[in-house]
Amino acid sequence: KQEVTQIPAALSVPEGENLVLNCSFTDSAIYNLQWFRQDPGKGLTSLLLIQSSQREQTSGRLNASLDKSSGRSTLYIAASQPGDSATYLCAVISGTYKYIFGTGTRLKVLA
Amino acid sequence: DADVTQTPRNRITKTGKRIMLECSQTKGHDRMYWYRQDPGLGLRLIYYSFDVKDINKGEISDGYSVSRQAQAKFSLSLESAIPNQTALYFCATSDPSDRGSGELFFGEGSRLTVL
Numbered sequence: 001k002q003e004v005t006q007i008p009a010a011l012s013v014p015e016g017e018n019l020v021l022n023c024s025f026t027d028s029a030i031y032n033l034q035w036f037r038q039d040p041g042k043g044l045t046s047l048l049l050i051q052s053s054q055r056e057q058t059s060g061r062l063n064a065s066l067d068k069s070s071g072r073s074t075l076y077i078a079a080s081q082p083g084d085s086a087t088y089l090c091a092v093i094s095g096t097y098k099y100i101f102g103t104g105t106r107l108k109v110l111a
Numbered sequence: 112d113a114d115v116t117q118t119p120r121n122r123i124t125k126t127g128k129r130i131m132l133e134c135s136q137t138k139g140h141d142r143m144y145w146y147r148q149d150p151g152l153g154l155r156l157i158y159y160s161f162d163v164k165d166i167n168k169g170e171i172s173d174g175y176s177v178s179r180q181a182q183a184k185f186s187l188s189l190e191s192a193i194p195n196q197t198a199l200y201f202c203a204t205s206d207p208s209d210r211g212s213g214e215l216f217f218g219e220g221s222r223l224t225v226l
Contacts, residue, residue: 032213043115043201043219049212089154093213097142097161101154 002027002094006102013080014110021075021105023090028068031093035064035075038087038104047088048075080109114138117202117218125226130189132221134202142205143185144215145169145177147198154201160185192225199223 003026013019023033032051036044048057048064050073056065063076073090089104115136124130136143145157156169158177166179174196176188189196202218 034213034215036217041199041220041222044215044217046214046216049214051212091215093215097144097159097167099144099156099215103151103153 002030002092002098002100004090004092004100004102006088006090006105008105009103010106010108012108012110015080015082017080017109019077019080019107021077021088021107023073023075023102025071025073025092025100027094028071029094030068031095033064033066033073034091034093034099035062035073036089036091038089040087044089077107080107082109082111085109113219115202115204115216115218117200117221119221120219121222123224123226124192126191126193128192128225130192130223132187132200132202132223134185134187134218135183136185136202136204136216136218137183138204138216139182140204140206140216141182143179144203144205145175145185145187146201146203147171148201148220149198157187157200189223192223194225197223197225 005024034049035047038044050057050066061078066073085108087104087106091099091101118133141162144159146154160166160179200221205215
């Protein structure tokens with residue numbers, strides 16, 4: 001059974017710091033991996049999707065990497081800003097409909 | 112306008128009442144999903160639909176039913192609401208993961224409180 005873990009559960013950093021969020025999964029047989037951002041009480045916004053044949057994807061200050069063999073993905077946020085404060089979730093796409101979500105990392109960027 | 116729209120956004124109801132949450136999408140996707148999110152439990156799949164004639168139970172379907180009225184519309188019903196169905200409900204859409212990217216797109220959510 002695929003399990004997805006995100007560590008740490010919460011993170012607080014000063015503005016301007018570069019940071020890395022981690023996502024681990026137990027079964028390397030995945031289609032794709034997707035990173036989301038969720039603001040309190042709001043929907044999930046797709047940030048990046050990495051297809052299983054890719055090693056990384058970039059969008060602005062965000063860079064996501066994927067290492068299937070080790071069951072890991074990282075989301076790198078450069079030059080963090082208070083507006084980046086949110087919960088970040090990863091989801092592994094394990095089958096034609098199976099999206100397995102981590103429980104998220106709650107990020108707070110201090111001004 | 113949002114690509115995935117949910118109504119209502121907030122609803123307070125009483126135990127035993129029938130509730131319908133509606134979802135419509137303009138992404139042109141065949142696949143639609145209903146999830147619920149609870150603090151500490153993450154996102155759990157209630158029902159999913161691959162097309163209008165293909166509806167499937169997810170991991171927590173008891174107490175819920177769905178209707179796929181059209182490619183763009185997927186509604187979730189609670190026939191007799193109970194307090195432990197208080198949660199944030201999300202509709203989502205995707206293209207097929209085995210023939211496309213499988214990227215998942217969410218609505219803004221419907222917060223349901225059952226008293």
